[in-house]
Structure formats: structure tokens, C-alpha cells
Amino acid sequence: MARRPSPGPTGRGVPLSVYVTALVLVPLLGVLALTGALVRSAVDRSGSAAEAARSVAAVAVLERVRVAVEQEVVPVLTVAALDSPELVAQLGLPAMFVETARTQAATGLEAARTATDAAVAEVPADSSAAPAAEAAATALAPLRGDGTGELSFADVVATYDGYLQVSDDLAQAQRRAGEGARDEDISATTRAAVADVALLSRTAQAAGREIPLFLSSLTEVDQAVGAEDWLSARAEYRAAAAALAGLTAPELQQAWADASATGPVPAVDAVLDAQAVPGAQPMGILAVQGLVTQSNSRSAQLADLIDTAVSRAEAAAVADQAAARSTTTTTTVVCGALVLLTAAAVALVWRSLSRSLRRLAGRAQDVSEGTLVDVEVGGPREVRTVSSALRAAVASLRRIQDQAGAVARGDLDHALLDEPLPGPLGEVVHASVQQIVSAVRARQELQSALTHQAEHDALTELPNRAQALRLASAALHRAQRSGAMIGLLFVDLDGFKAVNDGFGHAAGDEVLRQTAHRLHDAVRSGDVVCRLGGDEFVVLVEPAESEDDLVELANRLVETVSAPIVVGASTVSVGASVGIATSRDGGTDADALLAQADAAVYRAKAAGRGRAELFDEALRAQLVERSELQAAIAAGLAGGEMRLVYQPVHDVRSGAVIGYEALIRWDRPGHGTVPPDLFIGAAEASRLICDLDRWVLAEATSQLAAWRDAPGPARPGEPTVAVNISGRHLVDSRVVADVAAALAASGLPAELLVLEVTETVLVDDPTAYEHLATLRATGVGIAIDDFGTGYTSIGQLRSMPVDTLKIDRSFIASDEPSHRTLVGMMIHAAHAFGLTVVAEGVEEPCQLEALRADSCDQVQGYLMSRPVPPEEAAGAADDGVQRARPQHPAPTR
Template sequence: MTADPTTRTKRRGVALWWYLTALVAVPLVGVGVLATLVVVTRGAQVGSAARAEDAIRTVAQLDAVRAAAEQEILPALALAVIDDPAAADELGVSPVVLGGARGIALATVTDARAVTDGALAAVPAGSLGADVAARVGETLSRLRTRIDAGELGLNRMYLGYMGVSNEVMTAERAAASAAVSEGVPARTVRAVQDVQTVAQLAQDAARQMPLYLGSLFATDNTLIGARLAWETGWLSYTDAKRQMGELSQESLRAAWERVERSELMAEMDALLTPSDDPVVFVTDIDRMTDVLFRSSDRDAMLGELVDTAVDSVLSLAAADREEAADDLRSTLALGIGLLAASALGAWWLGRTVARSLGLLAGQATQISRGELVEVEVLGPREVRTVSAALGEAVGGLRRIQDQAQAVARGDLGDALLEQPLPGPLGEVVHASIRQIVTSVRQREDLQFALAHQATHDPLTELPNRTQALTLVTSALHRARRSGAMTGLLFVDLDGFKAVNDGHGHAAGDTVLREVAARLRSLVRPGDVVCRLGGDEFVVLVEPVRAERDLMDLAHRLIAGIGEPVDVPGGRVRVGASIGVAVGRDGGADADVLFAEAGTAASRAKQHGRGRAEIFDETLRRQLAARAETEAAIAAALDGGGMRLVYQPVVDVAGGRLHGFEALLRWERDGVPVPPDQFIPVAEASSLICDVDRWVLHEATRQLAAWRARTTPPPGAPEPTMAVNVSGRHLTDRRVVADVAGALAASGLPPHLLVLEVTETVLVDDPVALTHLAELRALGVAIAIDDFGTGYTSIGQLRQMPVDTLKIDRSFVTSPDPGQRELVALVIRAAHTFGLDVVAEGVEEPEQLERLREQGCDHAQGYLLHRPLPAEAAGALLRPATPPALPAPRPAGTPQAAATS
């Protein structure tokens, strides 16, 4: 019997399992790709291990360079000491003996340099340390040339070698970080850290003998700095020794314990421990030579310890590389086996899966497009299991979607965000969402904190000047709508400077915080207390029923502020002068109300302090006069009524002209107006910024014109131009652009411009420090004017972005011996921090001579030059030789009267 041809044709169709096999082949390819990626990853790990090994080898090579370079220091310093004519007297030996020692030192220097050059040559080209080795080689070549030429003193010689050592040590750390960044195991990371710890100890130990020699041969002028460097180096050395106890490798710790217990380490530590006992200072040439050799032996012993640590790390790195290679081989075998098993499983699955895969595939496609559909559970058990799992995944995705929508809405308190998601992936996603929520909340908190910092005084937590203006403006707007009165009390503390001067700035801060607390406790709940800066506060009162209420409040504030304040070291008292201004129906703006209250406070101070004054018609006329003066100043700026005079600044030591200070002059209707009459008026408004801009442009233009006409003698420094910048302008956001614009318009090099600012501005407004840093980045120099009259302590100088201190004339001209000693102290402190010093108001020869003895850099005053017009000042640049400083007056000569 023959089969139906139609049936035979249908049977010859392709079987379903072929389609299923083809369907499964897609994930099979994915498995192959994944296996390939895993193999590639393992191969990358092998490469990383090899690179880590190369980086560790670079650490060893660079450490050899560092150790060799540091071995040059002692013989080089010894040779410099021997060549110093004063060394024979200091050591108590004959020049013949020193000559013999010089031969030994010279041979040692030559050998040490050869070792260093060999270590540099051992760094392979193209390695991590090749670039730094090249730079170090060039630096050492220049340094050796200057040393051989006798151009460097002990201190600069030592700093030069220390710069090389620090650069190599920085490169070592970078190479160690490169090794660690390759993902080496924790034990190798700890071993690399051990190498850095031991290398740091070796470096600090190598510095002890040079620092010891520096303190031994320090002069009176450098003794304090040498002693401080020795003691600081000793602290670094002892800290490095302490960290050796944290070494991770037991064998390395044992090696260190043997070194630490050695007689050589004990002897050198006993010798190099900072002490004021003259017994510890070696001044015998034979003993000195022995100490130098013993120090070299000690450094060599520590170098061997570094080599031991490096060998250990290299062994671990080689083991890491071999382990990574083993993992690669194992992974490759596993991947091949996995692919084979996957192919077999795909064939079997294609033979057994039912037609329900079509439906499941369609649903999976919809889900992959982001359509979270309901998954139907149909077909064989295996397919049902997959469908159920896919349905659970869809449920998890829906929960993720709901949580994401809650975050997008900003509903960070939704309880849904706290519900965890199933499985490891769910935990990761849920952790991510919680991190996002936390980040958003932190950003909100940070924004709130930044807004608070921008509007509040950091010391008292009161609203600052900017916020005070905003609050007063809002109060006046409310008063304009309601027809009520608004009161403003300007509180200016009396005697606060005496607290700062007598008890220190910490006591002053305590007083300011206590005054702020008392003001808050004495006003009504709706009233606002603000701190304008320094010792000035304001109290905003709204609404006000009668002016008498404001005066009563002012007297209560004066009484409360006048109570004693407990500060470290005792009890102090300050008073207060208060000015009261009233805004009626919101008719005035905030600036006017501030000006009226401030004017009333000034009158209270003038009438005896500790009292309250209300702004009246007399003060209104004074304000009108001030407004008239402001208008006249503005007209003078536009109409050419302002001019500059230039007071020379002279080097104290050599008498050479150093530069000029630009001083503003104004003649109103042909009558000179003293600067102390119109400058405060300008500073009370934004007009001072226009004045500063005019002075900047005119002063830089004038110096540029002088430079174009006169060329300084070869080797002589070019004169600078100092320009005063007001505190208000310094806190203005346009100040950097103003200075840059003046320099660009005149073509004056930035380094010839000096900006003078008062120290009070630096203390009162942090924005000023930010702007000063930006101005220094332009290349201009910064000077603190009238130093000593504000709140700045000497210790703050290290953190301030300044280059020069100008000592106030009150200290220079004072006959008080204590004030004179204070001037000497300020000069020494400024030089310690690398600052120049200019003394102001020098009027007597004795003052100049005293400044010369104290090491002051520059001076200005009527004894040297009065302020000169531009033509006369420019003439000082033309003579071939600088004008000589006045000679000190012989004892007994009558003192000349000071000019003004």
C-alpha cells in the first residue's frame, strides 16, 4: 500500500527541533562570547601582573637612585665645610689637617657621584622611571656644577639634594601606586606598602646627618632655622621608625628588629637626637670623619633593608604573575568545556522543548522593549518554570519602575522606596535607588548649608551684612504696604580692640559670641540681630510704635553689653555706642537706613561712647554733605580733578630705589582735600571701587611710561608700583577683572604691580582671601598695609596669600623699647615665612639705622622722600647710581623735627 504523496510531503518538512536548536544557538553564541571575554579578562590579569612586576622593579631602581643621591650629601657638605675658612677655627685643627680631610671628602664625593650615575643608568629606557631618571640626571648635573663652582651654601646645597630625593621618592610612590592599581592581591599590596615604609625610613635617616651638620655650623642668623630643621627632621625620622612596627611581613620585621638593636643604630640615634647639650656636638675632625663614615654605614644598612623588602615584593609579584597565568589556562579549559556542554545541551533542548516557546518568546520580546506585560504560564514544566521566573522578573521590574517614579516625583519619603527587591540584582538596584535618595538629600542639605554660610557670620551664626541688607529691604517693603515704621539700631562696640590686644584674638571671639547671645536675648522674638563684621552689629526692629521704644531698647542693649564677660585669663568689659534710624512708611531704602544708623552711631562715639543717638536733622545735613562729597568725587574722577603722587620705596641695605607707592590727591575748587576726609566717604559707598579702578589704571600707565623712557642698569631690578585696594573693592566680584584690565591697558608686567590691603579686611571677609589668591595667580604681588594695627597674628601669615608686610609707622616711630623689639620680631617672622618687609613713616636717621640692623628689606618716609609728582618721581629712575640712604646720626646730635 502506497502512502499519500501529500502526507509524504508534509513529513519531509523541517522538524521543530531544528528550529528550536537554531533558536538556542543564539544564547550558545552568547556563551561562547562570554567565555571568550572571560579568557581575555584572565589574559589581561596576566598582563596586569606583569606590569605590576615591572612597576615594582621600577620602585627598586628608583630607590637605588634616591639612596645613591642622598649618599652624595654628606661628602658634599663635608667638602663645603672644609673649604670654608671658618671651618678650621670651628673644628680647632690646622689647615694642613683639613687639606688631608679634603682629599678624602673629594674622593668620597667622586665615588658617590659615580654610584648615583650608575643607578641612573640602570633605569631602563621606556620604563616607568625613565622620565624621572632623566630629569634627576639633569638636575644633579646642574647642582654638581654649582657645588663645584662654590656657588651654593650649605643650606641651599642640602635643599638641592633634598629636592632630588623628594622628586625620586614621589616617583617611587607613583610607581608603587601603579603596581597597586593593577589589582594585585592584598598581600602584595601590603608588601609594596612595606617597601614605601622602609624607603621612607631610609630617606629620613639619610637626612639626619646633613641636618645635624647644618645645626653644628649654623651662624647666628640661621641658628634658629637650622635647629628647627634638625628637630623637624628628627620627628619625621622617629615617626618613620614607629611605622616600621606596622610592617606586614614577619621576616621583614625580624630584619628590622636586628637593625634597630644594632650598636650602629643606637650610636647614631644617640648622636643625632636634637639636644642643647654641647657634648653632643662633634667638633673634632677625626671624630667628625668617623661619624660621617658611621652614618654612611648606617644608611647602607638601611639600604640593605630596603633591598630585602623589594626582593620580597618582586617574589610576590612573580608569584602573582604565575598564578594569573595558571588561572588563564584553567579558564581556557573551562571555557572550552562549557562551550562543548552548551552545544550538547542546545541540541538536547531543541529536541525536547514544546511549541509554547513561541508564546514565551513573544512575551519576552515585549518585555525587552520595556512593555511589562503579564506572562502566561503555559506548556511543559520547564517552560512553565521559565515563564514563572520571567513573571517574577516582570514583578521586580514593576517595583523598580514604581520606585524610580517616586524618585522622579521627588517623593523621597514614599514607603515604597524602603521595600527591598528580591535577589542579588534586586539588592544592587535597591541599593542604587537608596544611594540616589541619599545623594539627593545630601545635596539638599549641602545647598542649605551653603546658603546658610553665604548669609550668616561663621563666628556668631548671625545673619551677615549681605543678609542684613536683604532683611532690611524686605522689612521696608512690608512697611510700605502697612504704613508702619521700621527701626534699625547700629551697635558699635567700645573697647573691643583693647580686648584683642590685651587678651588675644581668642578672647575677642569669645566676647563677640557673648555679645551676639546677649543681643538676641534682649530683643523681641520677631526682631533680628545681624553682624556686619568686626565689632559692628545691627538690630532690625519691626514694627515700631514710637521712637522712644527704640531708644529704650538701645539703652537696654548698652546695659546688657556692658556686663563683664569671662574670657580665658580673666574677665573683660566692652561697651557699645548705638545709632538709631527710623524708616517711616518704608520711604527709605536699605542703604539709606544703614547710612543713617551708622552716622548716628558715629555721633554717639564722638559724644563720649556708651550712649545712644537717634538720627535727626543735624545728621541728615551731614549725610547730605556726604552725598555732595560723593558727587564731587565722582565728578572729579570723570573730569580729571584727581591726581596721583608717588612716594619712593628704598632698599634699606643698599639705598637703591625699590619702587613707588601711588597716593591719591584731590583739589576741590583749588583747595586740597586731605585724603582722610574724602577717602572714608568713598569707602562708605561703592564709589571707592571707581576710585580704585582709576588709581589702578593711572598708576600702571605711569610706571609703564617710565619704563618706556628709562632702562634700568644691567642686573638692577625694575621698580614696582604699589596701589592701595580698599576692603570693599577687594570683596567685589569684579576686582580680579579690574586689575587684569588695568594691566592689559598699560602693558605693565604683572609682577611689577603690588596691591596693598589692610589686614582687617583679610580677617573679616573670607571672600577677600579668595580674591587675593586669584590676583596672585595673575602674577601681581600682595602686601598687608599697616601691619600690627589689626587682628592678624604672626602665625596666620603662613596661610595668607601675601608677599610683603608693611609695618605701620606707629611702631617704627615709637620710642618704646617693647615696640622696637616687636618690629624686630615681625621682621624675623616675615622672613621666616618668605615675606618681604617695608617699614612706613621713617622720619629719623636713628629709625633707619635701627631698621638696617634689624634686617628690614625696604623703607619709605619723609626722611627718604616725600610724595613726589610724576615728573619728579620719574627723574629718580634716570640717574646711573641710586641715591644714598641718609647716614646714621652720631650720638648726641639733636634730633630733627619730623615733617608731615
């Protein structure tokens, strides 16, 4: 029965939900991006406001330090004036008064210094004003003298200039802090408050500078300072005071107006304005003291105004921060709400649309599967349109169904057949009725062709596996009646995968076609050649005269298949291994006969390929013996009968032991030590080999870890341990986990474990290749064992997930010059691909010298050491290279 074609790849393509999501997601992403930008801007504004607040605070603390520094200047000048006999005489001051005034001035100086130190100490360490305050304190230290209360310096002028310089530096720092605040991204209110701080700071700085310059001109402490200097300072103060009319804060405007009307501000202005008149009477000492007191009060008033302005600026900056945070919160909440609303709207719309589409898709699926159901019309307008169209299509299909039923029943005169459907489909259905008779005849021919296709291989035109079993069953039934012998030859090609890999699958197909022709031409006309699949063929011989004739035929087939085959411009060669099974009197079934031939061909391949093997009682006994051996292996593994020996691997140049290969041994009770060659093959025929591999992995890694932890002299480098992994285990999905579990249990670093695999396993199974690549990525080393005995080409080494190439002992032991040359080529090619080379089976000094000449990296063999128990292997690195000559070849595995 022909298979009904699928309605189409309904599961493919981009879902509608993706388009809907994309339509919503694009503007939503834009909203999110805009929100992010707004949030970032608000965060930046918040940071700017905070920085402005810190800068304004720095102006305030620096102002207090500057005022304190300037208030030290007046006592300094007073002390200097009272220490001047000329000035005392000029002023006509009594000696008793001078002494008293001198004592008071010194006491005032100490108080001023204490106030300055307190102002510096109040500057926070993390403030931007801290560096300027520290610099001022450092500059004041040499100006103050030894701290005894007496002026300890001779140059009063230098001291006076030093004080003024400190005051100037602090004023500069204040201006920089104010400018930093104005440069931030702050609101207009905060900017105006910062500007008020700057105006008041300028006025306070001018006022603080005015009195010291005036007193200096009176006392003539500094001859460079005259009336012009303090008059200039006086003009600067008046300009700064006039600029205070631009204060923006009403409370600051009112406070300055009150200070300008009464108190020290107008008092100081009156005195200084009078002294600025040419020819004014010089001030007496008591008047000077009064002026200093009033000046200090004026400075205190200005400092209070600055504190008020700073508090107002800081409050404005805090408000900016709060506004920025509020903006951030509001923007985030609005965006989140918008996203949630959008998601909810999309979910509602999609729910309505998807429900209608699912209902429509379900009806369409029913129709595609041949169930003509009623189609409901509902949902959005577009869905309703499609539903209506599908309903009309179902109605048309029902009419076609009725017509097809009539044709199937053979009722070719039914009235339905005279009512064609409208359109091209109706014309086709009507025309099909007219062709029904022709179709019946054509069907018979088609059925014959389909039967042939079902029973034959499309590539070789030979009978396929199913037909081979049917033919074998029929032959066995005939043999049961006649008592004749039936022979079945299982032909398995050798080296076919190498052709596929090296020349491509098209070349492989051509090899299979030519092999099929050769087999067909080599057998009798009554014998049947079938292809089971892949590179496996069977030959059914009916009747078979004798087993000898079948063996002769098998050898002839091996010779025929092994002849070179021309494929395009290339010539390739494959071999064949043949397994022979026989049946007399039809005493077995086709499946059993095929299994026996398969077992025989397996033995042929194990015996070296390119030969024929007969399934006989000996093989049957071997199969029974193998089953018993497998049971004994399982029991031995569970009973602790397995042990490991270790053959050291030596560096060619230094002779040092750089690793070990772990080899399994079985101490079977009643049998002694069983060589690996006698039980590994049986284990590999079942999943027992995986259990053996796991045991060897756990034992070998634990042993090397124990050696590493044992006390002893340090050695350069760390030795590795190599473990053989079977092909069956390597394709097992648990192999990666098994290796990881062994490393974790032992605590051994992955780079100290080397897994050895045969090149045949690596080439024949892609799964094994993938598992090796995964293991190598974890740090485990990979080595190709017995290289040269399989079908791996040198060029394939470039892409293989391997680190080490181990050259088979057969090449090392050979005396043939060609083998020596081949070994050198293998070594140089492996080095070209970055691989380490290990030579196996080194038993003669001349072999070691030849390998050294060819730059081989590492060697192992009886020349250096036999496989030894763990306690002997642990000391191999300390004993040096052994030179014992072997008596027997080293067992493998």
C-alpha cells in the first residue's frame, strides 16, 4: 500500500508569535532605551548636585580657615609695632602701656593661632578642601616660630608676606571650589545659590585683606606697603560690597542691608574712609585696637552670611538630588507599567488570535489526515475568511470522496461521476474516470516494478536483506524435503571505509556496484548474490556439494573482490573476509544460518582479514567457551582477581621515566595468570569491556595519585599514566562521565591521564571521535595506539583530537629498510602536526639508537623495563634505564 504523502512541513517556518512579539518588541525596546537615557541623565544630575554641594561646603570650611589665618596677621603686626622703639617714640606711648599692650598682643596671637588650628581640624579629610587646608597648615608652621609665645623669627616682613600668601592661596582654593560648583549640571536655583556664596566669599576675602594692609602702612613693618596698597584693597572691598546688591536670596539681601546699616560694617567703613582722606590725623594705638576689634566683628558677620548662603546652596543641591531621584523613580515606574500593560495587551490579543488559529489549525490537520470535519467560522475577520475558505474546500473534498468511493466500489455508472466539480480539479476527477481501465492495467505493471524495488537493492540491483532471508528460508524448506546441503557465504569488505573517506561516497558506491558484478559473475547461475547493506554481501549456494567446495568458492571470491578497481581516474583496492555456514536437511532457520555465517566472518576478520572461515563445531564450542569465559571475567572482576602492572615510558634523550602504561592482568584461580590476549577479546565481544575499562581507570589513576603523594625526593616534571580504552567503551555515552569520575575519585589532575585508543576505532565510528574530542577538551591526553596497523593516513593526523602517536612494535622490530624509513617518516610527520611520538616494543640497543637518530620523543619496551608491579614501578624513575634484553615479546593491554 502506497504511503499517503504528508500535507507539508507544518512544523517549520517562523511562528506567528515571533512576528507579533517583534512588532511589539521594536517600539518597546525604543521605550526602554529612552527610559535608560532618561534614568542615566537623572543619575548624572544627581551626581552633579552632590558634587556641587561638596564644592560649596568646601568654600565654607576654607572661608573659616582663611578668616582665622588673616586674624593672626593683626597680632603679628601689633607685636612688631610694639617691638619698634622708633614707632613707640613716634606715638608717644608710655613704657608701662607698651609692656601691657605687648603682653595682650602676644596672648591674642596665641588665641588666633588656636582658632586657626581648630578651623583646619574641622575640615573633613574626604573634603575637596582638605588639600588646601593641609597646605595652609604646613605653610603656617615655619611662620609661627617655636610655639613658645615669642616670635622666634627675625624677618617680620617675610612672616607678614607669608601670612598674606597663605591667605591668597586659601582664597584661590575657595574660588576654584566655587567655580567647580558652578560647572556642574545643576538647576538654576542651585546655580544662583552658588553664585551668592561666591559673591559673599569675594567680599569676605577683600575685607580680610583690607585691615592687615592698613596696619602695615601705619607700622611701616613692610616698607613695600604704602597707602596706595591699602587704598587699592579698600577699593576692592567697596567693589565687592557693592556687588552684594546682586544677591538672589531675599534673606541674604536683608541680612546684608541690616549689616550695612548698623554695627561693625559701617563703623569700620567710617574709620577707613576718614583715614583715606589726604592729611588725615594718624590713629592712636587705642583707636587701632578698636578698629581691629570692629574688623574682626565684621569678618564674623560676613562669615555668618557665608554660612547662611552655603546652607542655602547645599539645601538647593539636596533638592536637586531628590528631584533627580524622583525623576529616576518616576521614569522607571512609568516604563515598567508601560511594559506590563504592553505585555498584558499582547497576551490578550495573542490569546484571542491563537485560540482561533489553533481551532482552525486543528480542523485543517483533521482534513489533512483524511477526516472531513465541519469547520466553524469565528474569530477575527482574517481568521473567519480562512475558515470560510476551508469550509468550502471541505465541501468540495466530500464530493470528491463520494466520487472516489464510487470508483473504489466499481460503481462506474453512478450519477455522481457525471457531476464534475467546478474548476480544474473537477475536470481532473472527471478525466480520471475515463482513464480507470487504463489505470488498472498500468497498476499491474507498476505493482510488478514496486515488488522488484521492495526486494532488491537500488544501488547494485541485487536482492536485499529481506529478500535474502526469504530466499534462504525457501532454500532451507526445499533442502528439508530433498536432504541437500545449503551453503551461505557472508562476504564483508575490508578497507571499504578508507575508500569512502579517501575518495568520497561516489567512489564508494562505484566500488560496491563493481563488487556486486564480480560476485555475481563468480558464482554459478543457480546461486544468488544478495546485498545485506553497507559493505556486506551474502551468497546463497543451493545445493552445495561439500564444505570444501564452499571454502574453495569463498577463497575465489576473496581473490576476485581483492583485484584493483578503477574509479574514474583512480585505482582503489578493497579486500574481503568470508564466513561460511551450512545446513543439512534444513535443520536450522534463515536467521540462525545468517548469524552463523556472521560469526564465521568475525573470526575471519579477527584472524587477519582477507580469508575465509567455516562455522564448525570448533567455532560453536568457542562461542560456548567465550560465554563461559565472559561469566568468569565478570566474576573475577567482582572478586578482586584483576590487577595492574606498569611499564615505564622513557624519554629518549635523558632516559628518565616520564610516564607509565597501565596493563591489566588476571590471576584466575586454578588457571594462573591469564594473558590479556586470551580474555580481552571475549570482554570486547560484550559490555564487560566497559566494566574492565572503568576498573582500570579507577585503579590506575588512584595508583599514580598515591605515588605523587608519597614522600620522596622531588623529580623534574610529573609522570603520566596511560590507560587503554576499548572501542565499545569509547562509543558508550557514559565514557566521558566514567573518566571524570575516576579523576575526581583519585584527585589526579586530568593532564596526567593519557587515554590510548586504536586508530581503527578512531576512524570507524564518528561517536568515538566526538567523545575523544570532548575528553581532550577536559585536559586528558589522547594517544593513538599501534599506529600503522590500521587505515589511518598520515594526513588525517592533522584533524584528529590526539596528542600522542604510538608506533606499533612491528615496525620497530622489523629489520626491513623500508620499515625503518617508514618509522622516520611517521616521526617527522607527527612532529609536523605537533604530536609526541612513542615507540613501542623497543628491545634492542640498535633500535633505541635508530629512534634517537630519528628524533623520537619517548620509548617503552623490554630494553628499558618489563611491565612490573606497582611497588617496583614506583622506583623505576630512581633506578635509571634498565638494559635487560627480553626473552619473550611483551603482552599488550
